Amino acid sequence: METETPQIAAAHQSNKNAMRRRHRAEKRNNLSVSHYLGDLHAHTQEGEKTSPETVAETRSGSNCGEITLRALIFFHAVQMKNKFLAATDHSRDASPEVALNGITEWFKRWLTSDDNSLGENDEPREDLTPEDKKLIAETAATFAKVVACYNDDRLRINLEKIRQQKLELAENGIPLFVLIAGVEANLLPNGEFDSQIVDQGEFTLVIASIHPDLDPNGYAEIMADHNLYTDLVIKGIEQPQTNIIAHIGFGASPEFAEQLDWDKIAQAAIRNDVAIEINVRPLMEYIYREMMDYNKFPANNVSYRKAFEEKLPGLIPLLSSGRIREKLKPYLNQGLRIAINADEHRLPIDTDLSGNVTDLKGHRFWRCLKMTEAQFNVWFENMGIKQEHIINTYHVDQLKAFLAKEMQSFPKLS
Ligand SMILES: [Zn+2]
Ligand SMILES: [Zn+2]
Structure with a gap:
C-alpha cells in the first residue's frame, strides 16, 4: 500500500483546490492563476564567491539575477505547480x-x-x-x-547549465516539469542581436529586448522618436529567432509607449509568430517591496488590500493604458498572442532548495495574485483576450510548436 506523507497529502489537497478554483473560473468564463502554466522570462545567477578572481572565472547567468537556476526551478515546479519555465539570461549585460x-x-x-x-x-x-x-x-x-x-562564452556556459539541470530534473522524479533553454537577447540600434549563438538558433526561446542603457548614446535618437522606436521593435519581431518581443517601451515614459504604431507592431507580431510581452515585473516588485513589508502592513492586518487595490490598475505596463488596450483589441481575433512574464530576478518567498516554504508570508502573496487575476480578467473580457491568446497557458507541446513557429492556428485548450 502506498503511504502518504503529510507533504504528499498537502500537495494533493493543494492540487484539488487549484482545480476547483479553475473550474469555478471557467464557469464564469474567466482565467485563473491556475491556467498559468509557466513563466517564460527569468534570470539566474551563480558562481563561486571566494575572491574577485573566482567570481570572474565562474559567474554564469545574469549579473542582475539573484537566484540559482536550481532554486528557481524548485520554486516553480513545487510551489507554483507550474509545468514549465524558461531560463532567459541576458545575451550581454543590459546595463554594462x-x-x-x-x-x-x-x-x-x-x-x-x-x-x-x-x-x-x-x-x-x-x-x-x-x-x-x-x-x-x-x-x-x-x-x-x-x-x-561578458560574451558568448558565458551563454555557452548558461546552455550547459540548463542541460545539466534538465538531467537532474529527470533523475529527481520531476521529469514532467520542462525547462526551456531561453535567452533575453539585446536588440542593437541597427536591429541585429548582439550574440552569434542566438542567431545560430542555439536557444529554444528567444526574447528580443531593447535596453537603452546598453549604449545610451547609440539609442538616444531612437528613444526620442516613436517612429524610430516602432521601426526597431519591428526589426526585432522580424528577426527569425524571435519568439517574444519583451517589455516594449522599457526605459521610456508610458506616454511614449502610447504613441508607438501599435497597428504595425501587432501586424508584424502576427505575421512572424511572435508574442507581445506583458512584463509584470513592476507589479511583482511592488508586491515584494510594498505588500510584503510587514512593518508597513503588519501580519494581522488586511489594510494592504485596499492599498494594493488602488495601485494595481496602474502597475501593468501596456495593459494599464486604455489607449494601448484599444489599439490591440482588433488584432486578437486575427491571431495576436501575448506572453505574461514576471521577468523574475529573485523569489517572492523564502524557500529551501527543495522548494519548501521556509517563510510563511506566502498567503499574502497569493492574495495579491488573486487580486491581480481579477484585474486582468476585467481587461481581458473587455479586449477579448482568451486563454488561446496567452502562450503561458499552452500545454508544453503546443508551446513548443509555437516556439518552433509551427503552430498553424490557435490551439484547442481545456
Ligand atoms: Zn529586459
Ligand atoms: Zn529580463
Whole structure:
C-alpha cells in the first residue's frame, strides 16, 4: 500500500483546490492563476564567491539575477505547480556601465577589507599604502570588466547549465516539469542581436529586448522618436529567432509607449509568430517591496488590500493604458498572442532548495495574485483576450510548436 506523507497529502489537497478554483473560473468564463502554466522570462545567477578572481572565472547567468537556476526551478515546479519555465539570461549585460561600476566598487571593498566578508564589511584596512590602493583599484577594475562585459562564452556556459539541470530534473522524479533553454537577447540600434549563438538558433526561446542603457548614446535618437522606436521593435519581431518581443517601451515614459504604431507592431507580431510581452515585473516588485513589508502592513492586518487595490490598475505596463488596450483589441481575433512574464530576478518567498516554504508570508502573496487575476480578467473580457491568446497557458507541446513557429492556428485548450 502506498503511504502518504503529510507533504504528499498537502500537495494533493493543494492540487484539488487549484482545480476547483479553475473550474469555478471557467464557469464564469474567466482565467485563473491556475491556467498559468509557466513563466517564460527569468534570470539566474551563480558562481563561486571566494575572491574577485573566482567570481570572474565562474559567474554564469545574469549579473542582475539573484537566484540559482536550481532554486528557481524548485520554486516553480513545487510551489507554483507550474509545468514549465524558461531560463532567459541576458545575451550581454543590459546595463554594462552600472554593472561595471557596481562590481568594481564591490571588488575594491572586498580587497581592502580586513576580513573575507565578500566586501560587505565596510571597514577598510588602515595599513594600505597609496601604491597598494592603486594596485587594488586596478585589480578590481580588471576582474569587474570580465564579469560585466561578458560574451558568448558565458551563454555557452548558461546552455550547459540548463542541460545539466534538465538531467537532474529527470533523475529527481520531476521529469514532467520542462525547462526551456531561453535567452533575453539585446536588440542593437541597427536591429541585429548582439550574440552569434542566438542567431545560430542555439536557444529554444528567444526574447528580443531593447535596453537603452546598453549604449545610451547609440539609442538616444531612437528613444526620442516613436517612429524610430516602432521601426526597431519591428526589426526585432522580424528577426527569425524571435519568439517574444519583451517589455516594449522599457526605459521610456508610458506616454511614449502610447504613441508607438501599435497597428504595425501587432501586424508584424502576427505575421512572424511572435508574442507581445506583458512584463509584470513592476507589479511583482511592488508586491515584494510594498505588500510584503510587514512593518508597513503588519501580519494581522488586511489594510494592504485596499492599498494594493488602488495601485494595481496602474502597475501593468501596456495593459494599464486604455489607449494601448484599444489599439490591440482588433488584432486578437486575427491571431495576436501575448506572453505574461514576471521577468523574475529573485523569489517572492523564502524557500529551501527543495522548494519548501521556509517563510510563511506566502498567503499574502497569493492574495495579491488573486487580486491581480481579477484585474486582468476585467481587461481581458473587455479586449477579448482568451486563454488561446496567452502562450503561458499552452500545454508544453503546443508551446513548443509555437516556439518552433509551427503552430498553424490557435490551439484547442481545456
Ligand atoms: Zn529586459
Ligand atoms: Zn529580463
